[in-house]
Amino acid sequence: MNVTITPKKLAGAITPPPSKSQAHRLIIAAALSDGFCHLSNVSLSEDIQATLRCMRTLDADASADGTVIRGADLVDGHEDPAPTVMDCGESGSTLRFLIPVALALKGKGSFTGHGRLMERPQEPYFELFREKGIAWSLEESVLTVEGRLTPGIYAIRGDVSSQFITGLLYALPLLDGDSEIHLTTELESRGYVDMTLDALERFGVEVEYDGARTFRVKGNQIYRHQDLTIEGDWSNAAFWFAAAGMGCELDIQGLNPLSCQGDMRIAAHYAALCGEELVREAGETPAAREGRRTVELDMSQCPDLVPPVAALAALTPGCDTHLVNAARLRIKESDRLATVTDVLNALGAQVEEYPDSLIIHGRASLAGGVTVSGHNDHRIAMMAAIAAIRCEAPVTITGAECVKKSYPNFWEEYARLGGAIRREEEAV
Incomplete structure (x- = not known):
């Protein structure tokens, strides 16, 4: 699809x-x-x-x-x-x-x-x-x-x-x-x-x-x-956190603030990138700062957060984000260091790939206007969808059905929140 x-x-x-x-x-x-x-x-x-x-x-x-x-x-x-x-x-x-x-x-x-x-x-x-x-x-x-x-x-x-x-x-x-x-x-x-x-x-x-x-x-x-x-999933919630950091007015509900889930770190990463504490009324886009700043985030304890954090970093203007200690992403559903770089750069981001890290130079918007692959990786497809929010032209994601691996109704939820999407079956 x-x-x-x-x-x-x-x-x-x-x-x-x-x-x-x-x-x-x-x-x-x-x-x-x-x-x-x-x-x-x-x-x-x-x-x-x-x-x-x-x-x-x-x-x-x-x-x-x-x-x-x-x-x-x-x-x-x-x-x-x-x-x-x-x-x-x-x-x-x-x-x-x-x-x-x-x-x-x-x-x-x-x-x-x-x-x-x-x-x-x-x-x-x-x-x-x-x-x-x-x-x-x-x-x-x-x-x-x-x-x-x-x-x-x-x-x-x-x-x-x-x-x-x-x-x-x-x-x-x-x-x-x-x-x-x-x-x-x-x-x-x-x-x-x-x-x-x-x-x-x-x-x-x-x-x-x-x-x-x-x-x-x-x-x-x-x-x-x-x-x-079973409690709510902080790993998949991270994509909505990223959208909130891009200026979407989202009320993210149903999460356990005392959870053992390591991906609760998304709240801290959000604060580091957006420069403010996450609140239920999140959605304010941080004011652009003079010059550039650098943020380093250690992903060793939360590797699944790299795709949503990378999307947010790519659209945090004035910020150069270093995502470090992420080598294990190369043995996921895709080589996620490579596919995060490939997809975001295709959309118009500026991402540099290294053996165990990424450097992402944030900007206010991305060009879009391209077709990108979901790489048969649920988190890559969802990352592309969130990054598309701040693109200047439409984005097509191929193999988008791969979200079923972890978030079967992701596209329905995206549309319910006002996302303008068109779904088409791929030619066989």
Whole structure:
């Protein structure tokens, strides 16, 4: 699908979708629990559908809408044969969370995916597998692992992806003895690990974390069934924050100000760029300043914020923004350092790409008048849509349906807020 946007400010109240990151974690914990769990505020994005599909393949009983999950069959049936291939779609969270879970429960598992998913690195797991005697193979986009996880010490990098740590944190409590996770590097994206620890605690699973590099996990733990509500998503809300920083009169609602979500940092990044505290009536465009100023933002703990922050930085006149410590963006749905640069520069921005950073020279408006690719990356397509608000001519985004990965009704919400968009199916 192609979407053509005629530049126009947005206005109105907007409630972002439920947190995809929290939903993954609560669904998996519910599927590992000892009974029925009721989850409220579930949004069936493609990634969440992938996690639900894989949990069903593993024998958990989950309703079609993901709101009722019975996990007892999964844990009680851990001696049953390994499941058929689990289709993780394009969800890195689904794949990396469930590899250790399948090994703990079944002693084996096979996984596949789409897009770039099976090209994304799994080396931190493979290093562990070599040490623990677990066999693995990756052939024709199917990853097969075989061998039982056993209690003990698990040494793993903390600077590749927090998803590897989360996968172990879900699996190790199921083992018949105590274990420890030792991080061999500094932990990046700690907010996501904090979300995992919060989810485990909600289901009665104890993990001792020293706040640095060691997690201690008792074995023989039981996930206790719970009824929970999934909170609003700060990651997707960040695109509306960016729009507010461009002068749109938006009332962003439904977010938990005490959330564990690391992408709550969007509020601080907004303040750094716009030079003012975010308020519910946000929408005032900061007055242009004399000369130029420089803002450096460390993205190591919130890499998913780079696309919306980059869009806002590109349209913050008089400001040169350095987004640093962002190398991991090269292994997302697209190489996001490259695709952010490509799309924003095509729109008329001035973005410089470096191995692990971007430098963005903000200006009052962008030329637009071009067609850009969504690069099969939901966050790139949404970034282009927000940047189009302050373009001087219409912008067409190809492959715009990719937003379904995390925000299925993004285009409907964009139009409801007054966005002038025209949707057309691409020629086959």
